[in-house]
Amino acid sequence: MKYRKFGKLDWEVSALGFGAMRLPTEGKDYGKIRTEEARTLIRHAIDNGVNYLDTAWIYHRENSEGFLGNALADGYRKKVKIATKMPTWMVEKPGDLDRFFDAQMERLQIDHIDFYLLHALQQDWWDKMKRFHFLDWAEKKMTDGVIGHLGFSFHDKFPLFKQIIDDYDNWALAMVQHNYMDADREAGLQGIDYAADKGLAIVVMEPLRGGQLAKEPPEDVKQILEDAVPGRSPAEWSFRWLWNQDNISVVLSGMNTMEQLRQNLHTVENAKIRSFTGIEFKAIANTRKAYESKAPILCTDCWYCMPCPQGVEIPSVFDYFNTARIYSDLPTAKAYYASLGEENNAAKCTLCGRCIEHCPQHLDIIKLLKECHVLLYTEV
Ligand SMILES: NC(=O)c1ccc[n+]([C@@H]2O[C@H](COP(=O)([O-])OP(=O)(O)OC[C@H]3O[C@@H](n4cnc5c(N)ncnc54)[C@H](OP(=O)(O)O)[C@@H]3O)[C@@H](O)[C@H]2O)c1
Numbered sequence: 001m002k003y004r005k006f007g008k009l010d011w012e013v014s015a016l017g018f019g020a021m022r023l024p025t026e027g028k029d030y031g032k033i034r035t036e037e038a039r040t041l042i043r044h045a046i047d048n049g050v051n052y053l054d055t056a057w058i059y060h061r062e063n064s065e066g067f068l069g070n071a072l073a074d075g076y077r078k079k080v081k082i083a084t085k086m087p088t089w090m091v092e093k094p095g096d097l098d099r100f101f102d103a104q105m106e107r108l109q110i111d112h113i114d115f116y117l118l119h120a121l122q123q124d125w126w127d128k129m130k131r132f133h134f135l136d137w138a139e140k141k142m143t144d145g146v147i148g149h150l151g152f153s154f155h156d157k158f159p160l161f162k163q164i165i166d167d168y169d170n171w172a173l174a175m176v177q178h179n180y181m182d183a184d185r186e187a188g189l190q191g192i193d194y195a196a197d198k199g200l201a202i203v204v205m206e207p208l209r210g211g212q213l214a215k216e217p218p219e220d221v222k223q224i225l226e227d228a229v230p231g232r233s234p235a236e237w238s239f240r241w242l243w244n245q246d247n248i249s250v251v252l253s254g255m256n257t258m259e260q261l262r263q264n265l266h267t268v269e270n271a272k273i274r275s276f277t278g279i280e281f282k283a284i285a286n287t288r289k290a291y292e293s294k295a296p297i298l299c300t301d302c303w304y305c306m307p308c309p310q311g312v313e314i315p316s317v318f319d320y321f322n323t324a325r326i327y328s329d330l331p332t333a334k335a336y337y338a339s340l341g342e343e344n345n346a347a348k349c350t351l352c353g354r355c356i357e358h359c360p361q362h363l364d365i366i367k368l369l370k371e372c373h374v375l376l377y378t379e380v
Contacts, residue, residue: 001049002268006249007172007201009149013081013250015243016268017052018045019205020068021059022254031061039071041261046079048265052250054175054203055108056085056119057100069109082108083175083203085119085153088129097137105146114148116141117175122156126164135168151175153205154187158194161187165198173201173249179209180241180284181291185301196247204242204251212327213238220290228283235260236267241284243271295322297368298361305355305365310348314355314365317346321372330375337376346373 003012024041026032042053055064065084072080084104091097105111116138118129129135141147149172154161165171174195176187183189192202208214214235217225225237232240242251255261299318308314317337324333337345346369355365 001265002243002271003049003051004249005201007196008199009172009201011081013201014049014051014268015250015271016045016050016264017054017203017250017252018042018050019252019254020053020055020064022210022256023060023064023067024256025060031063033060033063033067035067035070038067038256041255041258042068042071043076044258045255045261045265046076051080052083052203052252053080054083054205054252057087057090057104058119065104065107069107072109077110081114081148082110083115083117083151083173084108084113085117086129086134088119088121088125091128091132094132097132097134101141112146112148115151115173116147117150117173118152120155121152121160121164122154123160126160130167139170149173151200151203153203154191157186158188158191161191162194165195165200171198171200173203175203175205175252177206178202178204178242178248179207179213179238180288181209181213182206192245192247201249202247204248207242207251207253208235208238209327210254210332212323212329212332215327217287218290218294221287224283224286224290228279233263235263237284237287239264239267240271240280241276243268244274244276246273291326294326296325297322297363297372299363300361302360304358304360308349308355309352310350311344312346312348312369313340313344314369316340316344317369317372317376320376321368324375334376334378337372338378345377346370347377 002015004015006013023038024034026034053068055068057065060067068082086097086100105113118134138147138150151171151173152164153175155177165174176192178192196202217234225232225234239251242248253264255264297318299315301315301319303315305314320333320336323336324330349366349369351366353366359365
């Protein structure tokens, strides 16, 4: 295993970490973890040097933390550091902070958590956490020795990412969605550099875009990658691109088979910081272009169309539609679309046309929203 600096801490993290969000399950029942198989995977990862495990309240319909608590018996707990997260959107009153935290400690069978994160921060939830004085609450837990270090995971744009970092001096880590297709989205490379300069460790999530970048690529992408380095798998390309970056501490992957775990352990052994050649960078740039050329809606995510008076989250709707087409992954796109809720989906459009007036790309947003809704909406 390769180990890397973890921000300001006097501790080295394994370059590959284990995300307990995509464990093997009974068929499609996301809540039913195949515990023996999953335990074997986690323990094999630890036996091979993985020392960072990531979980959260909601993963596997609230069964991931409890699973991990059991899986880390027999001395495995002391070989790793664990990160779990406050489900920010579920907090409704100040007492909820203790309620979630205490239940998490019980599920994980621990009385000290190494890293405690605010989950999936976006503007509303960060504002709410400030209203509930989360940082004072967490500082007290750190003084009491119950929380080791604080961090946050993030799903918004760079300005908020910067603001969150500037709002508090004592973050140990930031967890960002990062892969070669998302290098300029959310926190982006700009955010990673900013956080690293301030001494935060960077924990990467969705390195394979949840598996989309590991699938059999379309013919043109396959050709680009194969011409550059014959025989390298798409997953290996994605991981190597990440491990080439010196600002990244740990790349989490949600592995659910022994084969995936073995491959990723093999890749991490061979990947090196700042080792990418010009040919490899060019192949990644061309791959990105080839994927992006498959996006049917040429939205640049500038958000000039927002706010929509009806609350339709227009750029996100287009993003999910493009996801369905670029990666041939309709189920994921539908799940993202459903997460907008009935309040923010395209059906709320009243054809007012305010968005069209502001779109620098001159997209026919009203027509496109209708198409998106037809493709992505699933009645529940
Ligand atoms: N805080 C947050 O907001 C947040 C959000 C997302 C994730 N996370 C955390 O970050 C972790 C990592 O994200 P992720 O699970 O999305 O990681 P990921 O590595 O992008 O995706 C995992 C999926 O990639 C596929 N895969 C992994 N290794 C492979 C290989 N060698 N060959 C082929 N396919 C491979 C598997 O897909 P198949 O299942 O299709 O085989 C697996 O389910 C999560 O587990 C979770 O702990 C946090």
